[in-house]
Amino acid sequence: MSNASSSRRRRGSARTTLTQVAEAAGVSAITVSRALNTPERVNAETRRHILATVERLGYVPNLVAGSLASASSRFIAVIVPSLANAVFIEVIQGLQETFEARGYQILLGNTDYDLDREAQLVRTFLGWSCSALVTAGLRHSEACHNLLNGWDKPIMEMMELGEALDLNVGLDHAAAGHCMARHLLQRGHRQIVYVGGRMAKDYRAGLRYAGHREELAAAGLEAPLIDLERLGSLEAGADALDQVLETHPRADAIHFANDDLATGALLHAQRLGLGVPKDIAIAGFNGLPLGQHVTPRLTTIRSPRHRMGRLAADRLLTRLDGGSVSVRCNVGFSLLVGDST
Amino acid sequence: MSNASSSRRRRGSARTTLTQVAEAAGVSAITVSRALNTPERVNAETRRHILATVERLGYVPNLVAGSLASASSRFIAVIVPSLANAVFIEVIQGLQETFEARGYQILLGNTDYDLDREAQLVRTFLGWSCSALVTAGLRHSEACHNLLNGWDKPIMEMMELGEALDLNVGLDHAAAGHCMARHLLQRGHRQIVYVGGRMAKDYRAGLRYAGHREELAAAGLEAPLIDLERLGSLEAGADALDQVLETHPRADAIHFANDDLATGALLHAQRLGLGVPKDIAIAGFNGLPLGQHVTPRLTTIRSPRHRMGRLAADRLLTRLDGGSVSVRCNVGFSLLVGDST
DNA sequence: CGCTGTTATGTTAGCGCTAACATCCTTTTT
DNA sequence: AAAAAGGATGTTAGCGCTAACATAACAGCG
Secondary structure, three states, X not given: OOOOOOOOOOOOOOOOOHHHHHHHHOOOHHHHHHHHHOHHHOOHHHHHHHHHHHHHHOOOOXXXXXXXXXXXXXXXEEEEOOOOOHHHHHHHHHHHHHHHHOOOEEEEEEOOOOHHHHHHHHHHHHHOOOOEEEEEOOOOOHHHHHHHHOOOOOEEEEEEOOOOOOEEEEEOHHHXXXXXXXXXXXXXXXXXXXXXEOOOOOHHHHHHHHHHHHHHHHOOOOOOXXXXXXXXXXXXXXXXXXXXXXXXXXXXEEEEOOHHHHHHHHHXXXXXXXOOOOOOEEEOOEOOHHHHHOOOOOEEEEOOHHHHHHHXXXXXXXXXXXXXXXXXXXXXXXXEOOOOO | OOOOOOOOOOOOOOOOOHHHHHHHHOOOHHHHHHHXXXXXXXXHHHHHHHHHHHHHHOOOOOHHHHHHHHOOOOEEEEEEOOOOOHHHHHHHHHHHHHHHHOOOEEEEEEOOOOHHHHHHHHHHHHHOOOOEEEEEOOOOOHXXXXXXXXXXXXXXXXXXXOOOOOEEEEEOHHHHHHHHHHHHHHOOOOOEEEEEEOOOOOHHHHHHHHHHHHHHHHOOOOOOEEEEXXXXXXXXXXXXXXXXXXXXOOOOEEEEOOHHHXXXXXXXXXXXXXXXXXXXXXXXXXXXXXXXXOOOOOEEEEOOHHHHHHHHHHHHHHHHOOXXXXXXXXXXXXXXXXXXX
């Protein structure tokens, strides 16, 4: 039950070891090891006998020892900037499903959008002899680069596309920004404000804004920007709407960096009695279910988050199995036209 | 002859080891180990010199080897039933913040509400010599019980209260069910339908239903139950509303097992032009931000999820530091009266 | 002056497992 | 029939680190 037992054994735990199983089964340690890890290399009868002994003694393999001896753990390091964002959760789920089915364990790290923390996490994860590393984004600190460059295992950079260290699965954020801006222009909006949150850190929102701005520039329009101090949340979105109404009273559309902000603004507009899109159009990014359940339905861009996770995991597994995969994979996105624009 | 590195490297990686750092610094391996792990036990000057050498050689400690030698990793196993539910994400965040600040790494497992998968995960995590284990819920498979009973490290069971293996932080779900039912009765509702999702698996929803039913029984009322095949989602909530309207046309209130379902129903009622709470009252459970941003605001019960995570982590850390903590901790809940009832 | 206590460092012996090589059969090939 | 190939199991030697004990040097003390 609790950690009460304070025996004075010199080292080691009371747990059954592989050697004890071997003795009990009347075989050598390596045979037990093989029966558990590469069963096809052991005679069927011997195997059955060993597994029965394992069961009888309640043996739980010491994975730490195994990893040390084989110089590789079945860990996959996964580093994301935030857990508060449903987007990363879905990517993680995609990764997890695929990896767990193949016996890999995910080691999750959260950088809170801080590149130094990322380097720190990478350091720790390398120390665990992970089989591969997955991280969100292509931007890293110099320390992080140094650590990763000297590493000999697969690295997957996700979410965006570009010059990667190794493998890369993601989508083109600038193109997504272009796409939504074009849509808003087509709908006749001309005073379009872009609203993001902590964009110095969430630089992918910045990439989308760059696309948005180019599109507006091509139409001879300004692209005012509001950069909130908070990341996405319904509350921040509601506040942002107030701010836009005050600072850009002639705005006819708001292009939000994510669906949380957009939906928060949309629900707040409802409370204020503002017509959406009649008085002001609202657009988001991500394609979260929430946006599709409010009235009017949110116009947004859907990214295949879950699929991105699965794809990334599949490619890493292929690589780990010795296969070769193409370096870059564009998962694309789709414009989801709702009634809010 | 030092044929050590001349022949093909038999084992091991190209990475710098602690012994190499020790040689380069002109001290013994254990001194380097101490300089890194218990710096106060090493002379300040020696320490500085060693750390400089570590830096110069780009040494990254092999945590696997350290864990094997010390028979304990700085891993905390965390097992939750789902990542799709914001509730668990927030609990995890609370745990993570607290543990990471103290140098522990979370090892996350997802059971998908399957007790056999839980046992499987526990097995794996024990194999990693975790320092402690956190799991959601008090119900486990027999295999899981056996594994945990023979374990000598702290165990924390979260979310609900009751007979625990070791430590327990949570809230009283039956009381929460009572509380909301009482509120609905006070508001004059009499035909109250309870709607949950996969309640055989999400048995805490069942505990709340039991409280709900008792409260209604005390008022001489029936407590019809609808158990959906899906867990919480906005879409499932919308469908559930349709189902209630069809099968219980005289219902005047719906008590949902979670906010996702409740909000989905609420938004759907809006689309259908139904008045909430005039035509039908809607109540949820969790107190997610979403419910507080829709109109009418959702009546729900708020659980201190983030705090639950922090509290659990704090208690485990106290335990790990050799301190003693009380076994049970009730974090409570609060009724959040909105405009939907 | 020896005694004890303290601080700083070193020596030894594993932790529990698996890679690599070795051995001993049985089967297949030539 | 001898040689080669393959299958099953064993022996040896670590993986890289740290617990436990050992040593040394020095301060404080009666």
